[in-house]
Amino acid sequence: MSFIAGVDIGNSTTEVCVGEWAPNSGIHFLCSASCATTGTKGTPANIHGIREALNQAMESIGRELSDIALIRLNEAAPVIGDTAMETLTETIITDSSMIGHNPSTPAGAGQAVGKLLFMENLSRAAAHTPYIVAVPGTCSYEEAASALNRAAESLDIRGAILQADEAVLVENRLHRKIPIIDEVALLDRLKDGVEAAIEVALPGQSVRMLSNPYGIATLLHLNPEETHSVTPIAKSLIGKRSAVVLKTPGGNVRENVLPAGDIFLDAENGTLVSLDEGAEKIMQAVSGAGDIHDITGAPDTNVGNMFSRIRQGMSSLSQTPQADIRITDILAVDTLAPVLISGALAGETCLEKAVGIAAMVKTQKLPMENLSKKLQKELGMEVKIAGVEAVMASLGALTTPGTKLPLAILDMGGGSTDAAVISMEGKVVMTHQAGAGELVSMLIETELGLSDRHMAEQIKKYPLAKVESLFHMRMENGQMTFVEESIDPRFYGRVVLLTENGLIRMEKDIPMEKIVQVRREAKRKVFVTNALRALKKVAPKHNLKSLSNVVLVGGSAEDFEIPEMLMEEFAAWRMVCGRGNIRGQEGPRNAVATGLVLSYAGEMP
Amino acid sequence: MITKKPAIFIYVRNPDERMLKEICAGIEEEGVFYEIREVDLPSLDELAWQAANDSMPGSGIGILGNQAALQLRGLDKGRNAAVLEVFATSKVHVTASPQNHFSSMRFHETASLRDPDLAKCRILGSNSARAVKKMAFK
Numbered sequence: 001m002s003f004i005a006g007v008d009i010g011n012s013t014t015e016v017c018v019g020e021w022a023p024n025s026g027i028h029f030l031c032s033a034s035c036a037t038t039g040t041k042g043t044p045a046n047i048h049g050i051r052e053a054l055n056q057a058m059e060s061i062g063r064e065l066s067d068i069a070l071i072r073l074n075e076a077a078p079v080i081g082d083t084a085m086e087t088l089t090e091t092i093i094t095d096s097s098m099i100g101h102n103p104s105t106p107a108g109a110g111q112a113v114g115k116l117l118f119m120e121n122l123s124r125a126a127a128h129t130p131y132i133v134a135v136p137g138t139c140s141y142e143e144a145a146s147a148l149n150r151a152a153e154s155l156d157i158r159g160a161i162l163q164a165d166e167a168v169l170v171e172n173r174l175h176r177k178i179p180i181i182d183e184v185a186l187l188d189r190l191k192d193g194v195e196a197a198i199e200v201a202l203p204g205q206s207v208r209m210l211s212n213p214y215g216i217a218t219l220l221h222l223n224p225e226e227t228h229s230v231t232p233i234a235k236s237l238i239g240k241r242s243a244v245v246l247k248t249p250g251g252n253v254r255e256n257v258l259p260a261g262d263i264f265l266d267a268e269n270g271t272l273v274s275l276d277e278g279a280e281k282i283m284q285a286v287s288g289a290g291d292i293h294d295i296t297g298a299p300d301t302n303v304g305n306m307f308s309r310i311r312q313g314m315s316s317l318s319q320t321p322q323a324d325i326r327i328t329d330i331l332a333v334d335t336l337a338p339v340l341i342s343g344a345l346a347g348e349t350c351l352e353k354a355v356g357i358a359a360m361v362k363t364q365k366l367p368m369e370n371l372s373k374k375l376q377k378e379l380g381m382e383v384k385i386a387g388v389e390a391v392m393a394s395l396g397a398l399t400t401p402g403t404k405l406p407l408a409i410l411d412m413g414g415g416s417t418d419a420a421v422i423s424m425e426g427k428v429v430m431t432h433q434a435g436a437g438e439l440v441s442m443l444i445e446t447e448l449g450l451s452d453r454h455m456a457e458q459i460k461k462y463p464l465a466k467v468e469s470l471f472h473m474r475m476e477n478g479q480m481t482f483v484e485e486s487i488d489p490r491f492y493g494r495v496v497l498l499t500e501n502g503l504i505r506m507e508k509d510i511p512m513e514k515i516v517q518v519r520r521e522a523k524r525k526v527f528v529t530n531a532l533r534a535l536k537k538v539a540p541k542h543n544l545k546s547l548s549n550v551v552l553v554g555g556s557a558e559d560f561e562i563p564e565m566l567m568e569e570f571a572a573w574r575m576v577c578g579r580g581n582i583r584g585q586e587g588p589r590n591a592v593a594t595g596l597v598l599s600y601a602g603e604m605p
Numbered sequence: 606m607i608t609k610k611p612a613i614f615i616y617v618r619n620p621d622e623r624m625l626k627e628i629c630a631g632i633e634e635e636g637v638f639y640e641i642r643e644v645d646l647p648s649l650d651e652l653a654w655q656a657a658n659d660s661m662p663g664s665g666i667g668i669l670g671n672q673a674a675l676q677l678r679g680l681d682k683g684r685n686a687a688v689l690e691v692f693a694t695s696k697v698h699v700t701a702s703p704q705n706h707f708s709s710m711r712f713h714e715t716a717s718l719r720d721p722d723l724a725k726c727r728i729l730g731s732n733s734a735r736a737v738k739k740m741a742f743k
Contacts, residue, residue, distance in 0.1 A: 104740070105634055141630065168634045468739060470679045486679050489686040493741035509741060 002069035003030070005054060006596030008392075009046050009076060012414050012555065013037055016053040017593035018061075018068065019600075027601045029583055032590050033057035040317060041076055042367055044374045051379065065379070072386040072596040073372055079328075079360050079432045081415030082313050083442045084306040087337055087354040088260050088276065103183035106242040107171035110179050111199040111209050112159030113219045116246070118192050119144070122151050130158045132196045134187055135170075137163035145173030152176055159198045161244060163187040181242045195220055195247040201240075210234065210243040220247045236341070236350045260355075261301025263330075267292040275303045275355055279332040282355075286330060287533070295327040295359070306357060314361045329360040331435030331533075333525045338449040349449065356443055358526075360416055360434035386603075390420040390430035392595030397551040398422075399594060400580045408538065408547045409580075409591070410531055410566075412556035414438050417527070419534035421547065431537040433530050437556045443522035448510055458504055459519055462497040463560060466512050476516050520561065527562050528569050544570075550577040557588035612638035613664045613733050614656040618645065620668040624691050627723045628666060628673060631730020637737050649674050654682040662737040666729070673726065675733050686736070689729055691722065 004027075006017045017032040033056035039045020051065070058065050114130035119139055125131060133151075135144045144162070151157055152175065160180045162170065167182035179200040190196075197219040199210045209215035213234045217227040230245070237243045260275035263282065268290030273282050275297075286292070297304035307327065315322040333356045338349040368385050376383040386392075390411070397409045405426075411418040414437040420430035437460070445456035465473040470486040473496070490505065495512045497504040506515070532544075540546045550570065552563050563579040570577040580588045613632055617625065625641070632639045646652045649669040653676035656665025663678030674685040732742045 105636065166630075166634060168636055169630055172633065470677060486681075486684075489677065489680070489742070492677075492686075492736060493739055 003067050004597050004600050005068045005071045006593035007050055007054070007071055008074050008592035008596065009037055009041050009050070010413065011037065011041050011080070014046065014049040014053050015590050015593045016050070016057050017590055017597050018057050019597040021600060027598060029594070029597070031057045031061045032586060032593065033060065034589065042371060044371055046371060047375055047378055050375065066381070068381055070600070071375065071379070071381060071383045072600060073368060073375070073383060074389050074392055074592050074596060075368060075385055075387060076389055079362055079416055080314060080317060081358055081360050081434055081436065081438065082310045083356065083358045083439050084310055085335070085337070085354055085356045085442060085446055086260070086275070086302045086306050087339060087352045088302075089352045090339065102241050103165065103167065103181065105165065105168050106179070106181050106200045107167035108177050108179040109200050109202045111197065111219060112179050113195070113197045114158040116190055116192060116194050116196045119147065121192060122147060122155075125151070125155050127154055128156060130156045132159045132161065132198060133157055134190055135160060135162045136187055141166040141169035142173070145170045149173075149175050161187065161190070161198065181244055184244070190246070191248065196244060198242070198244045200242045206239050206241060207237055207243045210245050211237040211240070216245055220245065259301055261298040261303040263303055264296045264298070265289045265292060266294045266296070279334040279355060282330070282332040283529070292328050293326060295330055307359070310359045310361070326362050327359045328362050329432070329434040331358045331433065331439065331526065331530060332356070333439070333443060335443055335447055337446045354446065356439060356446065358435035358439040360432060386596055387599055389592055390418060391428045392599060393553060393591045394420050394422045394428060395595035395598050396582055396591030396593070397553055397580050399583045399598070400551050401584050403549055403551060406548070408535060408550045410534065410550055410552050411554040411591070412436055412527060412552065412562070413554045414556075417530040417534050419538045421538045421540070429538045431534055433534045435526050435530050439526050440522045443525065444519055447518045447522070448508070448515065450508065458497055458499070459515060461559070462499050462504070464495055464512050464515055465498055466495050467491045467493060476512060523559070523562050524565055527556065528565060531566050531569070544573045544575070547573070547575050550575055551580040552578065553580045553582070553588045553591040555589070610638055611662045611737070612640045612660065613662070613666065613737060614660040615639055615641045615666045615668065616644040616646065616652040616656040617641060617668040618643065618652065619670050621671045621691050623723060624671065624673055624726050625668055627726035628668070628730035631727040632734045635731055635734035635738065637734035649688075650683045650685065653685055664733045664736045666733050673729060675729050677736055687729055687732060689725055691726070
C-alpha cells in the first residue's frame with residue numbers, strides 16, 4: 001500500500017489529489033487541496049506552492065507529508081495567453097466646444113441660446129442681447145441669485161452655467177425661472193462672448209434639441225457644413241439630462257478613425273485581414289487559415305503595437321527571445337470603450353469602437369525536468385512527470401458520475417480554452433484556443449471604463465444586488481432579500497457584489513442592469529465563441545453532432561452562469577453538456593490531479 | 606393615505622447657524638423638503654434619532670451646538686450614519702468613533718472654492734436627502 005499524489009500546476013492555481021494504491025483493490029482517493037501557484041508555471045518557484053497544497057491535503061487526513069511515496073507531475077501544455085485592447089476611433093474636441101454631462105441636479109427646464117457672459121462682466125453687458133451667464137464657484141448661491149435678479153431687470157438673461165453644485169439653490173431664489181446647468185468643473189475654459197446653447201431636460205427625459213444635429217443647427221443658426229461637423233457632438237449628448245454646446249469660430253469636433261492596420265496570418269492558407277473589418281471578419285480569416293505558424297501586425301500601426309506588446313510580455317515571461325515567440329491563435333472580440341474626450345470641459349466620455357484580442361503563444365517545452373529534479377531533492381520522495389495535461393484532464397473528467405466514452409472535455413481556464421476528445425479506443429485529440437477568463441475580465445474592465453482589473457475580476461465572479469434600504473436589497477434577478485441587522489449605510493443606494501465574505505461596493509455609479517448586460521455579453525462573446533471553435537476542431541470529422549458528452553472543467557467552469565450559457569447553446573446539438581463533478585465531489589476542479597493519480601493504476605502491471 | 610409632507614426633520618438645540626444653513630442648502634439642492642424644530646433633548650444622538658423616527662421618509666438630522674449627526678430610521682440610537690463637528694475656527698472634524706459607520710467615509714470636495722469644511726455640512730445635508738431619494742451617498 002502506498003500514497004500517490006497527483007500535482008497539477010496551472011497558471012493561477014496548483015491543485016493536488018492524494019490517493020492510495022493497492023495491487024488488488026486499485027486506487028482509493030483520500031483527499032485533495034489547492035492553493036495559488038507560486039511563480040511562473042514550470043519554474044522551481046512553484047515548489048513552495050506545491051508543498052503548501054500537499055501539506056494541506058495530508059493534514060486533512062491526519063498524515064504527514066513524508067507519507068507520500070510518489071508525486072506525479074503533469075506535463076503542462078506549453079501555451080500561455082495574453083490579452084490586449086486597442087481603440088479604433090477617437091473623438092477630439094478642438095477649442096472646447098461642448099459640454100454634455102449629467103449633473104444629478106440641474107434646475108429649470110428647456111433650451112436657451114445666448115452670448116456667454118461671465119458673472120464679473122455683468123455690468124458691461126448690453127441690453128437687448130440674449131445672454132447665458134457663467135458663474136464661477138467662488139460666488140455663493142445667494143450672491144449669484146441676487147446678482148442675476150438684479151441683472152434681469154435691465155438685461156435679457158436666458159440661462160446660466162454654474163461651476164458649483166448649486167443649480168437648484170440658485171433657481172429657487174430667482175424671480176424669473178431659467179434653465180441652469182451646474183457642476184461644470186472647467187468653467188474657466190469657456191470664452192466670454194461666444195454663442196452658447198444650453199438645454200435642461202424635463203424630469204424623466206433626456207435632452208432633445210442638443211442631441212439632434214438639426215436641433216443644434218436651429219439653435220445656433222448653423223449652415224449645412226457646420227451641421228455636419230456637429231454630428232459627433234449631438235451623438236455624444238444622447239441620453240444626457242443637461243448639455244451645453246458652444247459655437248466657437250475655430251472650434252471643431254472630429255471623430256478620427258485611427259489607422260488600425262492589418263493582421264498577417266502566416267498559415268497554410270496565409271491571409272491578410274484588416275482590424276477595421278471587425279472581430280467577425282478576423283475570426284473568419286483565422287478559422288479559414290488552417291494551421292497557423294505565426295500572427296503579426298503591420299509595423300507602426302495600432303495592431304502592430306498590440307502584437308508586439310504581447311510578444312514582449314510573453315518573451316519576458318517565458319524567457320525566450322522575442323524572435324522565437326509564435327502566436328498560434330487569436331480570439332478577437334468587438335467592444336466599446338468609454339474614452340475621455342480630449343478637449344472636453346467636464347470630463348465627458350465618448351464610446352469608442354475597440355477590438356479586444358486574446359493571443360496564445362506556443363512556448364518551448366516548459367522546463368519541467370528541472371522542476372521535478374529540484375522537487376525530488378527538496379521533498380525527498382520520488383517525482384515523476386506523467387502524461388499530457390489534456391489526457392489527464394480527460395481521465396479525471398471521466399470520474400464525473402453519468403459520463404461515458406467517447407467523451408469531450410472543455411477546459412476553461414484563465415488564459416486559454418482547451419478541448420479534448422477521448423474516443424472509445426482511448427485515443428485523445430486535443431486543441432488549445434486563445435481567450436478565456438482573462439479576456440472576459442478585460443472586456444468588463446474596458447466596457448465599464450473601470451481602469452481597475454481587480455474590480456473587473458470581482459464583477460466577473462459574483463452576482464450583483466442593489467441596496468435599496470438599510471434592510472433590504474434587490475438581487476440582479478429581481479428577487480428581494482431582507483436582512484435582520486441593518487446594512488452598513490456605506491452601501492446605501494449602491495450597486496454591490498455579493499461575495500462569500502460580505503458585500504463589495506461598486507465605486508462607479510453604473511446602473512446594475514448595465515453591468516449585468518456587459519458581464520453576460522463578455523462571457524458569451526468569449527466562451528460561447530471559443531467553446532464552439534474548440535469543440536469543432538476536436539470533434540470527429542469536425543462535426544459537433546458526433547459528440548454526445550461534454551464535461552466542463554477548469555476554473556471558469558465554476559462560474560455561476562457560464563456553464564448554463566453553454567448548456568443552452570449546445571442544446572441545439574442534442575449533447576449532454578454540464579459542469580463536471582470530479583469524483584462526484586470536487587466540482588469542475590481537480591480533474592488533472594485526479595487523472596494523474598488514476599493513470600498510475602494504468603501503468604502498474 | 607399620507608397626510609404628512611415627506612420632509613427631512615432637523616432637530617436642533619443652540620445650533621451653529623453656518624452649519625444649519627449649509628445643511629439646509631444641501632437638502633434644498635437635492636430638491637427634498639425639510640423642517641427645522643427646536644427640540645429639548647439632551648444629546649446629539651437623541652436629537653438625530655428622534656428626528657429620523659419622526660420624519661415620514663425616515664431621514665433625520667440632529668444639530669447640537671457645533672455638532673451634527675445624520676440618522677436614518679432603522680439604525681440604533683447612537684449608530685449615526687454620519688457625524689460632523691465644526692470648531693470655532695470653522696474646521697469641520699469628522700469623528701471616528703467605533704460605532705460610527707461613516708468614519709471611513711470619504712468626503713468629496715465640491716468644486717466650490719469656499720470654506721472646504723462647511724462644504725462637508727453641505728454634503729451631510731445632501732446625503733440625508735439622497736437617503737430619501739434612495740440614491741448613493743456622496
